[in-house]
Amino acid sequence: MADHQPQVEVLTESVRVNGTKAEATLVGGELAWRPAAGGNGEGQERRLELESEVLGFQMDGRQLKFATFAASGGGNGKGGGGDGNRRRGEVVVEMENEATAVRWGDVISDRLASLGRPKKLFIIVNPYGGKRSGPSIFQNEVLPLIEASGVLYTMQETKHRLHAQEIAHSLDLRKYDGIICVSGDGVMVEVVNGLLQREDWETAIKVPLGIIPAGTGNGMARSLLHAAGEPFCISNAVFAIIRGHKRALDVTSVVQGKARFFSVLMLTWGLVADVDIESEKYRWMGSARLDFYLLLRILNLRRYNGRILFVPAPGYEEVGDPVDQTTGYETNGFSTGFQDDGRTGSNGETCGYVGPSSIKEAGLRWRSLDGPFVSVWLGNVPFASEDAMAAPKAEFADGYLDAAIIKDCPRWDVLGLVFQMKDGSYVNSPCVEYFKVKAIRIEPGLRVGSSTEGGIIDSDGEVIARGDESDSRAGDDEPGHLMAYGPPIQLTVDQGLATIFSPR
Known part of the structure; x- marks a missing residue:
């Protein structure tokens, strides 16, 4: 029948x-x-x-x-x-x-x-990021669409650094169908870290997150809209949240000893981190500061000594050189970061999640690349900013980080690579080693030609380690960096741990 x-x-x-x-x-x-x-x-x-x-x-x-x-x-x-x-x-x-x-x-x-749209949202607005336009974007572009949709909301502005992390750590999640960030990527990262510090982190991290671009980079929003074939604009980002489609999102644990940080976008060391952070002194120039300082850095190109060890994804087993498996990485590598009691998050509070344990499994085959390096870029999503496709093959929940590494390259070739970054074609250059990893360990060294100066390690816009403290903008009243520059920093991916609103 x-x-x-x-x-x-x-x-x-x-x-x-x-x-x-x-x-x-x-x-x-x-x-x-x-x-x-x-x-x-x-x-x-x-x-x-x-x-x-x-x-x-x-x-x-x-x-x-x-x-x-x-x-x-x-x-x-x-x-x-x-x-x-x-x-x-x-x-x-x-x-x-x-x-x-x-x-x-x-x-x-x-x-x-029946479409599963959210009924009530908690909206975090960052009034300090980008051009300080978060409140006006919320009032003029987000609120009219939210009100027309009939979705209820609670809005709160951040008042200081890590405020969004504090909010996410204490928020009564039973009242909301999602947490929305009207900001750059940094506030969403704070929210992820706050959720993973909760005792109920296993359910908290599954609360859908949304991003409405109001910052400098806006890489996550650009990546989500690009994947759905949608034009990049604020209204499309808002409508994606209202429609309620969701996708899984990888979370990367960045660990050095007992210090840990959870990343969802990228980590950089070398050229990109230097430009992103050091150009802050030219913020009065607006977005042109990045192009201006990039040219300065290329004219005086820096190279950094160091070493990178990684567990390659399938298909990339021939990248780099094999590592002697008898050197004891079980006790002097990734596992060290995950085997301590490690219940302390980046703000010193109790941390419910200590990172993935899969890296402890036997039989992993490590490989390595030796410096010096011009740039090391590890991406979880395709776009690092609105106009920079740093990791064109990256996927939101494939369980891998995409590595784009520039070792030695003539300075004018580096400039050419920057122009090719808009569409991701720069990864086809012989100057770029592009591959996927399940886990990676960075051993950062000093700048070539210097006996004292190191570099900057930047994760999702947050400086987590700085090798030249004399150049730090932090004063006595500001917190120090989460990690030290020099000792190994380990990154391991937890596949699909978080959930994010997506256009499709």
């Missing part, structure tokens, strides 16, 4: 859509209508996808009101063509009587509810 598929209820009614008589049909997750003969736009069928084009919905007597966010030519009833960017709109369907309106309204409400 043939299987019987459940039938989808089809509703058809003579209505008025935005004041024009039409025949409307609701089937599955789509509303379609065709203006009646003699009406405005006669014969041209319009469609509205509830999942991908509707912000919110409400009933008002005989009227069904849809707040829309559709590409031009979409369900807002405007004609075809356009640039494909989404725009706010409204579709009002007026029924002949209230009983019919209630029947349609109940079906539409049920179908929207």
Whole structure:
């Protein structure tokens, strides 16, 4: 006997859509209508996808009101063509009587509810990041969409460094369907660290996180929208959260002894870290500071001594040189960082999560690369910033970090690589060693030609170690760096540990 598929209820009614008589049909997750003969736009069928084009919905007597966010030519009833960017709109369907309106309204409400959209969000706004535009972005671009969607929210601005981490550590997560960061990538990283310091970290880290770009880099938001083929803009990032799609996200444990930091974006050492951090002294130049300081650094290119050891992902077993497996890395390597009692997080509070244990498994085959290095870049997602695809093959939850390493390279070739970073093609250069790792250990050394000066190790915009303290901007009243420069720093990936709102 043939299987019987459940039938989808089809509703058809003579209505008025935005004041024009039409025949409307609701089937599955789509509303379609065709203006009646003699009406405005006669014969041209319009469609509205509830999942991908509707912000919110409400009933008002005989009227069904849809707040829309559709590409031009979409369900807002405007004609075809356009640039494909989404725009706010409204579709009002007026029924002949209230009983019919209630029947349609109940079906539409049920179908929207079945999409798994969030009902209440906790929104953290960073008023200090980027151009200090977080509050205005929230008020002018985020709030109108949130209110149109009917999603409830609680908003809190950060007041100091690590405030978002403190919020996430103590927040009553039972009240919310997600935590949203209106900020650059750094605030989301603080939230991840706060969640993993909780006693209930196993459930806390599964609370969906959202990112609305309001910082300098915005690599996570760019990566999420790019993966879905969506243009990079604030409104698309907000709509992705409202729609409620989610994906798993790798979390990397960055460990040195008992000090640990949890990363979701990237770690850099060498050229990129130097430019990112040292260019702060030129912040008055705006975003041009990065290009200006990059040119200065290339003209006076630095190279750093050191060594990198790693466990390669399948397919990359021939990168680097084999490491003698009898050298005792079980006691003088990654495992050391995870075997201590290690319940202390980066702010000294109790840490519920001590990092993945898979690195302790026997049989891992380590390989190594020796310096000097111009740049070491480890990425978890494709984009490091809005316009820099640093790790073009990176995936959100593949369980690996993508390594892009520049050893020795003429300075003008380095400049050429920077220009090729917009589309990720720089990794095809013979100057770049690009591969994936499950775990990696950095042993940073001094700058070539110097007996005292080291470099900067930067994770997700946070300086975690600095080899030249005389150049540090930290004063006596500011906290020191989490880790020391010189001793090995270990990174290990925990596949899909966190959850993030995604356009698809």
